[in-house]
Amino acid sequence: MFNFYAWISHRVNRRWIYPIISAIMAIALIFSSSYPSSAKNPRRLIGPGLEVLQLSTMSDAQEVALGEQINQQILSRQFKRYGNTQINNYVRELGEQLAAQSDRPNLPYTFQVVEDDSINAFATMGGFVYVTTGLLKAVDNEAQLAGVMSHEIGHIVHKHSIRQMREVIIARGLAGAAGVDNNIAVQLGVELALRLPRSRQHEYEADRGALAILMDAGYSPRGLVQFFEKLLDKPSPPTFLSTHPASSDRIAALEQMIPPDRANQGMGLDEAAYRNRIRPLL
Structure with a gap:
């Protein structure tokens, strides 16, 4: 068996052996007894930087759990759910159909209609999408509504809320020695969903x-x-676009992205059929 102490005694002056051994033992003692909780959680040893950066790589389960807490705050303090079952089922079924075609189809999405006259839709992390009654009344057909809801699903797919939360936490210095406090993360999530503009x-x-x-x-x-074109006639931009890139710029970009052979294909343009689906709102 290899004898470490015999080996080192042949190569190092004997007067250095005991100080070296003592230093090794002291370091081992510090990590094994002085900081037992840190040994179980390496992030605490490294500091808040890693904790913040991990927001962009959190698991789906962690994202959904945080989204659920944000959702509770939004519905208890900011908005009230719309009570009509027919409308809620319609939006939920449409949302589930769209989410199934996204790049994150296995996320447990939650689609909710909230009472508000503004033309608005928004989303938060974990698959929570909100559509206002004002938006439902403003769009002309199902394809327009599906487009807006797909846009919000797109934010969730790209984890924009998580990325934005990380940037704000760093900018505001909100991370403590043990990471980001859960209550701070929830309140910031509400702020991001309702007030802070996206890039x-x-x-x-x-x-x-x-x-x-x-x-x-x-x-x-x-x-x-069509939805963006419809908004060009508004004297002032609705809430949905008040902090977003100009509608005209987005229309031009979308026109370039649509394949020519798909421009005149697809369902959902029947206005009468859509009005029949949202009749309780009219």
Whole structure:
């Protein structure tokens, strides 16, 4: 058997042996007894930086759990669920159909209608998508509604809320010695969903993803373009676009992304059929 102490005694002056051994033993003692909780959680030894960066690589289960807490805050303090079962089932079924065509089809999506007259839709991490009653009344057909909902699914697919949360936490210095406090993360998630604008890059990524979802689900890609064209006539931009890239710029970008052979194909453009689906709102 190899004898470490015999080996080192032949190569190092004997007066250095005991200090070296003592230093090794001291380090081992520190990590084994002085910081037992840190040994079980290596992130605490490294500091808050790694904790923040891990927000962009959190598991689906962790993302959904945080999204559920954010959702509870949004529905208890900001919005009220719309009570009509027919409308809720319609939006949920449409959302599930679209989410199945996304790049994250196995996420347990939750599609909810909230009472608000503004033309708006938003999403938070973990698959939570919100559609206002004002938006449902404003769109002309199912393809337009599907386009907006697909856009929000696109944000979830690209984990934009998580990426934005990481950036804000770093910018505001919200990480402590043990990482980000859960309550801070939840409140920041609400703020991100309702008030903080997304970057132009995130919006264009979501638009691109929305087109792919629409076409894969069989809907006309013109639906999303029609929705933006409809908003050009508004004297002031609705909530949905108030902090987003200009509608005209997004229309031009979408037109370029639609394959010419798919421009006039797809379902969902029947206005009468859509009005019949949302009749309780009219």
